[in-house]
Amino acid sequence: MFRLKEARDVVFECGPECGCGPDCGNRVSQKGIKYKLQVFCTPNKGWAVRTLETIPAGAPVCEYIGVLRRSDEVDNDTGNSYIFDIDCKQTIHGIEGRKRRLGHVPLPTNSPVDDKITENEAEFCIDGSSYGNVARFINHSCEPNLFIQCVLSDHTDINLARVMLFASKKIPPRQELTYDYGYQLDSVMGSDGNIKKMPCHCGADLCRKRLY
């Protein structure tokens, strides 16, 4: 069984051009959800997801699925909380809000994705509001048990990478699954130009007290 001990810059998987077939071990993000997960209701965070069985550290848990959209076409004021920015550039370089998630992880100088990385904000996002899977119900924690991994399989455009969630530690049955949403505080603005704030209820000892 495939295990990823820590986040890498990018995971390159086999794709349609490889000719290796669906049973190839290098198609982790294409094999679906392997663990029994349950959506449940929390008192203060809305819906959430927990595992019903032990998930080993490094195991792939699920992909964040949704409709691919251009970020500049998403209206931040609609309250759509199921938008996942494909900001692998930030994940890779560990800048701004996502810095906490990975630390500074420089790209290899000969990386085939390096020239695709722009300094702009995420150009595309995954919108899980109208179509998606269990990943859209996974909440934020300041001390998460999942990490985000960008995956490329059928192209090399990092701006359109697939987004996978992996277990960062062994997760026992009934524990809620969480990842760090990685917002930089005071980075979310409403259309009125005012900073939007959302309290965090993750309950972690080192909780930052706000999602954004």
Ligand SMILES: C[S@@+](CC[C@H](N)C(=O)[O-])C[C@H]1O[C@@H](n2cnc3c(N)ncnc32)[C@H](O)[C@@H]1O
């Ligand atoms: C991707 S959705 C997660 C599923 C959501 N709880 C639901 O009921 O559909 C993100 C939203 O969940 C809530 N949320 C997630 N993590 C939270 C946290 N640590 N504290 C408070 N609210 C949280 C916020 O409303 C956030 O905008």
